Amino acid sequence: MKYVSTRGDAPELGFCDAILAGLASDGGLYVPKVWPTLSDEEIASLAGKSYADIAFAVMWPYVEGEIPEATFRTMINEAYATFRHDAVAPLVQTGPNEYVLELFHGPTLAFKDVAMQLLARLMDYVLAEKGARATIVGATSGDTGGAAIEAFRGRSNTDIFILFPNGKVSPVQQRQMTSVLDDNVHCIALNGNFDDCQGLLKDMFAHESFRNSIAMSGVNSINWGRIMAQIVYYFSSALSLGAPFRPVSFTVPTGNFGDIFAGFVAKQMGLPIDKLIIATNQNDILARTLESGSYEVKGVTPSVSPSMDIQVSSNFERLLFEVHERDSSVVNRMMAGLKQSGSFSIEDEPLAMLRDGFAADRASEEDTAATIKAVLADSGYLLDPHSAVGVHVARKFAATTLKQSEEEEATTGGANVPMIVLSTAHPAKFPAAVEAASGQYPSLPVWLGDLMEREERLSVIDNQLDDVEAFILERSRAANDKEG
Numbered sequence: 001m002k003y004v005s006t007r008g009d010a011p012e013l014g015f016c017d018a019i020l021a022g023l024a025s026d027g028g029l030y031v032p033k034v035w036p037t038l039s040d041e042e043i044a045s046l047a048g049k050s051y052a053d054i055a056f057a058v059m060w061p062y063v064e065g066e067i068p069e070a071t072f073r074t075m076i077n078e079a080y081a082t083f084r085h086d087a088v089a090p091l092v093q094t095g096p097n098e099y100v101l102e103l104f105h106g107p108t109l110a111f112k113d114v115a116m117q118l119l120a121r122l123m124d125y126v127l128a129e130k131g132a133r134a135t136i137v138g139a140t141s142g143d144t145g146g147a148a149i150e151a152f153r154g155r156s157n158t159d160i161f162i163l164f165p166n167g168k169v170s171p172v173q174q175r176q177m178t179s180v181l182d183d184n185v186h187c188i189a190l191n192g193n194f195d196d197c198q199g200l201l202k203d204m205f206a207h208e209s210f211r212n213s214i215a216m217s218g219v220n221s222i223n224w225g226r227i228m229a230q231i232v233y234y235f236s237s238a239l240s241l242g243a244p245f246r247p248v249s250f251t252v253p254t255g256n257f258g259d260i261f262a263g264f265v266a267k268q269m270g271l272p273i274d275k276l277i278i279a280t281n282q283n284d285i286l287a288r289t290l291e292s293g294s295y296e297v298k299g300v301t302p303s304v305s306p307s308m309d310i311q312v313s314s315n316f317e318r319l320l321f322e323v324h325e326r327d328s329s330v331v332n333r334m335m336a337g338l339k340q341s342g343s344f345s346i347e348d349e350p351l352a353m354l355r356d357g358f359a360a361d362r363a364s365e366e367d368t369a370a371t372i373k374a375v376l377a378d379s380g381y382l383l384d385p386h387s388a389v390g391v392h393v394a395r396k397f398a399a400t401t402l403k404q405s406e407e408e409e410a411t412t413g414g415a416n417v418p419m420i421v422l423s424t425a426h427p428a429k430f431p432a433a434v435e436a437a438s439g440q441y442p443s444l445p446v447w448l449g450d451l452m453e454r455e456e457r458l459s460v461i462d463n464q465l466d467d468v469e470a471f472i473l474e475r476s477r478a479a480n481d482k483e484g
């Protein structure tokens with residue numbers, strides 16, 4: 001499989017080089033040249049198989065020819081052995097037609113572990129094959145950072161630098177990053193918000209001499225390897241509910257659009273997905289875009305679901321590329337508009353395609369708290385605030401579709417399709433918000449019981465490209481001197 005950039009001006013790469021690059025050299029995001037498909041028979045044959053077996057079947061077409069089959073199987077087995085639930089990503093029923101897909105059984109209690117545990121093993125393999133080292137630079141609103149640090153800590157061929165918005169992640173999220181004291185881990189608390197962190201990351205990728213001097217790579221969802229690993233749980237959960245013989249819908253708490261884009265890919269691959277529903281918090285740029293056709297960045301307002309406090313949603317670019325028939329000139333125009341004026345608009349035809357496959361809505365702070373409380377009261381199930389955004393939007397969507405089908409006197413259609421809501425984090429990562437909403441304090445699991453007492457190491461840096469680059473250069477030189 002070859003990979004092409006959404007901006008059309010970077011070399012086509014094979015899988016190993018695409019994941020090592022992270023972002024394409026023209027500023028675009030890599031996508032497979034064609035979408036591989038699985039037939040209904042192939043999908044049906046996966047029913048009852050383990051998560052690792054489904055993972056292999058779904059991901060192999062993207063990797064084949066670049067990594068030996070047995071090596072890839074071993075990486076998958078090792079990655080998912082780090083999860084503390086046998087099913088890896090179990091489904092829990094929370095309503096007559098509503099299921100929560102728990103993606104938080106990995107080492108850092110967030111869905112990011114699902115992809116990051118595999119990506120670290122893939123990068124290790126690629127670097128070892130090339131006899132190379134890489135410097136990973138990542139931006140986080142709270143969860144990617146912890147998952148990446150956990151997955152890459154102590155690895156001899158990578159240094160990892162994570163930028164997080166100072167004072168804007170939860171205390172648990174911060175400690176999960178800053179209490180990892182391995183020599184190759186460097187945490188930067190940036191005086192800014194997540195969009196500033198991500199903006200600096202993209203500027204560093206665009207700064208060729210800097211990028212080359214540190215052999216820079218990235219593990220945010222701009223990296224195709226992240227998306228690839230996230231496709232798997234759409235298949236595993238849909239299979240549990242009768243796919244491919246029964247369609248399902250998904251509601252996805254959304255920020256950077258990586259997770260829901262993986263759902264779009266699952267649909268391209270042949271999984272019968274009825275609707276993909278984008279659930280945002282009050283930072284609702286994606287919901288506004290679907291409503292108006294105009295993508296307009298406004299300031300970020302901090303919320304109780306801080307990992308989704310995002311306005312510049314990187315992976316939306318991959319979807320724009322698809323709905324414009326892979327015309328990179330349109331994507332370039334839109335991204336130039338975004339850089340210049342913080343906005344761009346989408347023409348009627350691609351907008352109609354977006355609205356056909358996706359729906360979108362938002363949850364206010366009050367909606368989020370009320371949902372945590374209601375689900376606990378009705379089902380005895382404690383949601384984290386990000387997953388509660390998802391459940392709120394899913395329930396609103398179900399009520400609207402039910403009303404529509406009653407009006408049409410139909411018994412089939414959207415209202416009967418099972419809804420799977422992605423649960424993206426464990427409630428113990430956000431104890432203050434969960435307790436305020438429900439009266440119940442979610443404790444960390446025993447193996448993380450002392451997290452908040454662990455020693456921290458971090459550097460506070462202003463939102464200035466030069467300052468951040470200087471810090472990374474100095475630290476990565478020191479690391480390389482030590483290695484050499």
Ligand SMILES: Cc1ncc(COP(=O)(O)O)c(C=O)c1O
Pocket residue numbers: 110111142143144221253254255256257258259260307308386387424425
């Ligand atoms: C807990 C949680 N939920 C949802 C999201 C949104 O996922 P995505 O950025 O892939 O849309 C994130 C981070 O991005 C997150 O950390």
Ligand SMILES: N[C@@H](CCOP(=O)(O)O)C(=O)O
Pocket residue numbers: 139140141142143144145219220221222255256258307308314
């Ligand atoms: N919510 C994310 C933001 C970064 O998203 P990514 O999926 O692109 O890595 C976080 O928790 O850091």
